[in-house]
Amino acid sequence: MIRLRALDTLSRRIFVILLLGITIAAIAGGEWAEHRQTESLHHIQAERAVERASALLTGLQGVVPKRRQHEAKESSAFLRSANAADGSGMRDAELTALMQPRLLPGMQASVARLPTERCLIPGDGESQVGVSESAFEEARDSKAAVEAGACLRMDAKFADGSALDFITGPPPLLKPAQGMDLGFLTVLGVATALLALLVAQIAVAPVRTLTRAAAGFGPGDEASPLRERGSSDVRTAIRAFNGMQRRLARHSAEQTHMIAAITHDLQTPMTRMRLKLEAIDDDGIRSRLLSDWQAMRAIVEEGLELARSTHLREEAVLLDVDSLIESIVEDETEAGHQVTFQTAAGRDLRCRPQMLRRCVQNLVDNAIHYGGKADMATRVDAQGFSIEIRDAGPGIPEDKLEAVFEPMARLETSRSRETGGTGLGLTIARILAARNNATLALANLPEGGLLATILFANPAYD
Known part of the structure; x- marks a missing residue:
């Protein structure tokens, strides 16, 4: 496995994990909230379309049946007659129940949802209700609302038994979705980076203290215990380090004392040995033995020096x-x-x-x-x-x-x-x-x- 050099330290890994985790969670939460808000606005748009259609149908109740189609054409720029190509759509019980109480006695209506492409504006290839210039402009301004909202089919019956079926969309309330706001993402990124950096520094501070203490601990040093702080895992590691430090210091002291005692105890027999060697009559033998004795004494003295060097204060x-x-x-x-x-x-x-x-x-x-x-x-x-x-x-x-x-x-x-x-x-x-x-x-x-x-x-x- 290739290890990225940039992520070789614990603090950097914590920083990157937190940064990615918080950012992904924030973006996902933002998308979910935006989706819920869009759904809520779609519902409001549909309710406004129902209110507008209810008002239209109520006004047409007093018009003679022959004039109703004409009056409907003049009243709304974004409304057209339904045809066989539109289909019956999917009935929306909630919007139907919302519309019925708004109608006059004897009138009935049902609301169904159609694919948004069925709500066309002038120039899209289908006959449109409303041909005036102002109606054309109003219909074009409403396109964004239809694309973001719902296309509705309404089948109405008047008290005299005549029917009027038409296709309509919501009034212009919503604009096309713009995606995540760049300013929001910038603030989110900076805040997340600062938070991740702070958490990473707090998390690794005890580890760095432990590292410095371990690097600075040497032979003969006093076993100064570290203060146990940080998470439970870090405190456990510090406690284990303090125990190890005490054991090493005790072992070093015991080793030093043992070497010092041995070398000290060797001084007396070596002195007696020197006196006996000096008493040898043969010069050659005495010289060789004294040379060996001097080598032994040098080893003993430097052994004692070695023991002292590890425990000097x-x-x-x-x-x-x-x-x-x-x-x-x-x-x-x-x-x-x-x-x-x-x-x-x-x-x-x-x-x-x-x-x-x-x-x-x-x-x-x-x-x-x-x-x-x-x-x-x-x-x-x-x-x-x-x-x-x-x-x-x-x-x-x-x-x-x-x-x-x-x-x-x-x-x-x-x-x-x-x-x-x-x-x-x-x-x-x-x-x-x-x-x-x-x-x-x-x-x-x-x-x-x-x-x-x-x-x-x-x-x-x-």
Whole structure:
């Protein structure tokens, strides 16, 4: 199924569904009301035709039978004598009952409905009653009323037994149907769109709040419950999210405490082990065993660092990031490492200083260890605020750029601190970057070397 990109959000789908639903319902209701109104007007037209015919027949009662046909011709422009081609039509009991009380005693009449095309005006091909110019104009003005109303056949008998059968239509009251009013449709469309937009925004507001909370929840964050609001389904989802958030926070705390306890408990036996290793007389064996001991100690220390990084508590403050970078450069230079600060952004950034410093320090250590040097820069561009650390090492295979962030992941199989490291430095750096609402990514440089970028996509400068 092809999914329309324009309807990819819940708010847009609700908006379109409401807009279409309300519009269709309004148009259908308008058409139904117009139909009922038209039927009502048709009935009124028919009643007026009956009243006009009753008045005509009552007036002709006092006329001698030979003159009645002539008088009927002169009295109405839209009336003609009935003939065999007209047929008897469909008797209308309601109009007949309405007409009878209006006639004089001894008179009788019945009313039947005919197809509207039987009510013709002069020039339509049938003989017409009324040939004067004024009668012709009146008949033509009445055509719209006949087309929108009914064509009636009236069969009348006078008190003297003579009969008069004629075809007539309603008086000019209605105009031809014009369809839906454009102004009404415009107002309806605008009002419906505004209502649909309002309802869509109200409906998705709790969902957006839930989405922001889920996106912002990270390792070590406090489980701040969301306020339960919205429909029952949304409240249930928020309640489930709050429960999940509490369970994740509890699990993370338990995991951190467990790792911290293990690494702490290892300190004492490792110290005893170091003392025993120092007592070995054979220099070669002692050197190899001490090297393994140092690798084990590095793993324990960085494991403890990893545990701490997920549960650090630090408030965000406004920081001169360039000064922080410069202090790291000074420390590394004093230690004899080749570290430079090439480009300064010159912007203060709201962040967690200690977490950011440790994140950058881990990346600098990694660059020095594998690339021999670290060139740093801070930039502000359309993507946000970024801190870059470049090295001159061999880089990382493209398919391993994400894998190296996994705990204990190393490109080398050696466990030696001098060659492969512990495999936790980049993991800790990414966690610390995430705690600062930033991302950490690696990329190989075309000229060689590796580029590590800490990107604040939505930086706060005040």
